[in-house]
Amino acid sequence: MAKNKGARIVITLECTQCRTIPASSKRSLGCFRYTSTKNRRNTTNRLEIRKFCPNCNSHSVFKEIK
Known part of the structure; x- marks a missing residue:
């Protein structure tokens, strides 16, 4: 059987x-x-992290979506 749902998603x-x-x-x-x-x-x-985007070709803010 599967374990309980953990804290990490x-x-x-x-x-x-x-x-x-x-x-x-x-x-x-x-x-x-x-x-x-x-x-x-x-x-x-919700998380907001600054990461590299290959489409923009620069570092930009990434936001958590549903």
Whole structure:
């Protein structure tokens, strides 16, 4: 049988700049996403992490999405 649901959950981080870039950008279209885990007991708020986005070709803020 499966174990109880633990404190760590899988989350999806999405680039905030890719959504605001117009379609005539020099890089590919779409928004880039990372997957990670977080401890839901210690971090109850949504995460915001600054990571590299290959679509924007720069470091930008990634926010946790549902």
